[in-house]
Each structure stands twice: as structure tokens, then as C-alpha cells.
């Protein structure tokens with residue numbers, strides 16, 4: 001938060017003083033259904049994010065209060081909120097699924113933030129809505145903790161994302177593969193609109209509604225586009241750029257979303273709807289993190305093309321307003337690969353400690369990833385170890401410092417050959433070791449949310465002990481720091497971690 005912009009009053013708002021300004025509720029009624037959340041029996045506080053609360057300007061004392069728990073369980077209406085569920089449609093696993101909508105999300109409304117922004121506040125898991133179809137409107141504690149942790153971890157990594165304020169739990173049973181318990185996660189974002197929000201009106205042949213929605217996004221989120229000659233095309237180009245940059249970030253950090261359906265793609269280019277996500281560990285470009293994704297549609301290395309496919313679906317939805325199919329498609333086909341490649345190369349160069357771009361960098365990055373794949377090297381640990389390696393080899397001291405990196409490889413000879421090539425590259429740009437290492441430590445996380453860490457936090461929370469969850473949250477929200485108390489999160493995972501799988505069930 002920029003201290004110069006955050007007045008003292010807005011930095012310590014009481015819960016009941018959140019100044020709601022409910023933009024989405026002011027859209028015509030065909031966009032949503034107003035309804036109150038369903039009460040959650042005997043709610044208890046599971047976790048809060050102090051930095052997300054700070055975005056809202058909530059005073060810290062508020063976070064542990066009974067009113068806080070009741071409000072974010074959906075049991076008590078915050079003054080000024082106007083809860084509603086939004087309608088949208090989408091393609092799921094490449095197939096048109098028709099109407100979906102907020103089947104278990106209640107948008108409470110939005111508030112202006114201390115830094116001049118705007119955040120909508122949404123409860124996820126607070127009961128059925130007209131869009132629940134055959135499902136129960138609930139979320140389980142397990143998936144709510146995962147969404148909470150990953151939202152906050154991604155924000156700390158500098159990846160665009162929706163945020164998570166808190167998780168509220170209950171002993172109310174929820175049936176998935178086994179009987180679990182219910183929870184509500186409160187999410188924050190300037191807008192929760194999805195590609196599918198626009199597809200919905202195109203599919204219903206309602207260009208009027210499509211136009212209303214485009215105007216809504218431009219007015220509130222992209223006012224700089226309002227006076228451009230062709231605002232709809234400008235908005236599409238903006239979404240293309242942001243989505244390309246988002247997915248480049250995912251690839252660089254090793255994040256796998258797991259369910260890149262068009263209803264899970266944010267119109268603002270945020271990571272949205274955390275489910276069976278994963279972070280790359282032993283490097284495997286074809287890794288499929290979602291156990292339910294049998295065909296591997298959303299494999300790690302497929303994410304960039306899927307982003308392109310999803311944007312073409314959005315372009316198709318906006319066609320009634322753009323008119324010319326070749327124009328709509330051209331915006332996606334030209335901008336997307338260019339922005340993706342630019343951003344990706346920039347991020348990967350930074351991870352490798354390279355400051356001056358060279359033409360061969362793309363080939364070098366490919367060779368590096370090829371090596372990591374052949375030897376199944378842990379992706380975050382490789383790059384973090386590289387931050388501690390000298391740019392000049394051949395001395396005893398350098399060999400000692402190479403050891404933690406070389407130890408990640410079973411064929412040390414290949415590691416040495418790679419190090420020689422990398423060192424030659426550093427020499428060509430006259431890299432200074434101390435400066436380069438410091439730069440690398442700011443982009444190569446020491447702590448990422450590995451599935452086993454989320455799982456350990458969940459198990460301990462279920463057993464009534466919140467300390468592991470607090471520790472994981474602390475570590476993953478300080479990803480670039482050296483925190484000796486969290487050594488266990490940056491070294492070999494425990495043996496039991498090998499058996500963990502995640503699926504769509506949530």
C-alpha cells in the first residue's frame with residue numbers, strides 16, 4: 001500500500017464501516033440474482049490474511065471478532081452489502097457447457113480501497129444459488145484452504161491474482177468422495193467477470209447485454225479505453241495482453257492452474273478459481289496436475305496454447321460488437337504470441353540472472369528446461385540454488401558453492417557442462433556476481449506452495465491445530481526471503497508427499 005495515498009481513516013476501517021459501492025448490483029437484473037448467503041452452522045475462524053485485510057483497510061482488531069466470523073460465514077449481512085450471484089456460461093474442457101454461473105459464490109458488493117483501487121468481496125461456498133445446478137453450493141475446508149493459501153502465495157510472487165481475505169470453517173458435513181466439512185473462503189478482486197460472462201450473452205444472441213457488459217468493464221476497470229476509436233477492440237486487445245502476460249508468469253513460476261475453462265478465465269487477466277492447481281516440482285513439461293484431466297488438456301506445457309484458444313473463444317463472443325471476424329481473430333493471433341514470448345523471455349532471463357538480452361537466449365532457456373526435464377530436477381530449487389552459484393568456476397570455493405546445485409542432478413557431468421555454458425554467457429555480459437545474485441534472489445522463490453505443504457496444513461487444521469497453516473502462509477507469502485525456521489519447506493519433501501493427488505472435487 002502506498003502510504004502517501006492511504007489516509008489514516010481508511011487504513012483503520014471497522015467492519016461495519018466498509019463503504020460499499022456495489023457496481024455490479026447496479027447492472028440490470030438479467031446479469032444476476034439477488035439472494036442472501038445460506039447460514040453456516042457454528043462457524044469458526046480458520047485463517048485470515050493480514051495483507052488482504054489491509055487492502056480493504058480493515059483494522060487488525062476486527063479480524064478476530066465474532067462479527068467478522070459471522071459476516072464472512074454468510075450468517076450476518078454487512079451493512080451496505082447487496083449479495084447476489086452472477087450468471088455466466090463457458091467452455092469446459094473444450095466443450096460448450098452452456099449456462100454455469102455463481103453456483104456457490106455470493107458477491108457481497110465492492111469497496112474503494114485505501115490506494116485508490118476497488119475490490120469486490122465475494123463469499124465462496126456460502127450455499128446454493130439459482131446457478132448451482134445439481135450441486136450443493138458448498139465448498140470443503142480442504143479446497144478452501146488451498147484457494148486461500150495459493151491466492152496469497154501468488155500475490156506475494158507478483159503474479160496477478162484474486163486475493164483471499166479469510167477462511168471460515170464449520171463442522172457441517174459436506175459429501176464429496178468422502179464426508180468432509182464445509183468452509184467459506186472470502187475472495188477479493190476488482191471484478192470477478194470471466195470470459196464466460198461475455199460468452200453467455202453471445203450464446204443467447206443478446207448483443208444489447210454484451211454491449212452493457214463491455215461498457216461496464218471499460219467504465220470501471222479500463223477507463224483509459226473509453227475514448228479510443230474502437231473501444232471493444234481495444235478491450236479485447238487489453239485482455240489478450242494481460243492474459244498472455246499472466247500465462248507467461250505461470251510458466252516462469254511453474255504454476256499449473258488445472259482447469260483453464262473459459263469460465264475460469266478472468267477478464268482482468270487475474271489467476272481465478274483455484275482448484276486442482278499445482279506448482280512444478282520435479283520438472284516435467286507435460287505434467288497434468290488435475291487428476292480428473294484424463295486427456296491432459298491442461299498440462300503445464302499446454303497452458304500457453306490453451307490461453308490462446310480461450311481468447312479466441314472470447315473474441316468469438318465479442319464478434320457481434322466487432323463485426324469483422326478477421327479483425328477479432330487478428331487481435332488475438334497477432335498480439336498473444338508476441339506478448340507471451342516477450343514476457344516469458346524477460347522472466348526466464350531474470351531467473352537465469354541474465355541482464356542483457358541475446359538472440360540465443362531462447363535456445364539457451366529451452367536447453368536449460370530440457371536438461372531439467374531429462375534429470376527431473378526440482379524446478380524452484382534449481383533456480384534458487386543458482387542464486388548462490390559463482391559466475392566464475394574452476395576454484396575450490398566455486399566448486400563448494402556449486403555443490404547444492406550439482407546435487408540436484410543425478411548426472412553431475414551434464415550439470416557441469418550446463419554451468420560452463422551459463423558462465424560463458426555471464427562473462428559475455430560482464431555480469432557482477434553480487435549484483436546478479438541479489439537480482440536472482442528477488443525472482444527465484446525459496447518457498448512455493450507445494451501440494452504437500454498445503455496438505456500438511458490441511459491435515460493439522462482438521463486435527464484442530466492451526467499452527468502449520470499459519471507457518472505455510474507465512475513462508476509462501478515471503479517467497480524470496482531466507483527464513484531458517486522454514487527450512488523444511490525448501491528441502492526434500494517428506495516421503496508421504498509422493499502419494500498426493502488433487503482432482504476437480506472441491
Ligand code: AMP
Pocket residue numbers: 100101102103104105131132133135136137138139259263264273275506
Ligand atoms: P469450477 O469448475 O469450480 O470452476 O465450477 C464450474 C461451475 O460449477 C461453476 O458454475 C460453479 O459455480 C459450479 N459449482 C462447482 N462446485 C459447486 C458446488 N459445490 N455447488 C454449486 N455449484 C458448484
Ligand code: MG
Pocket residue numbers: 263264273
Ligand atoms: Mg469456476
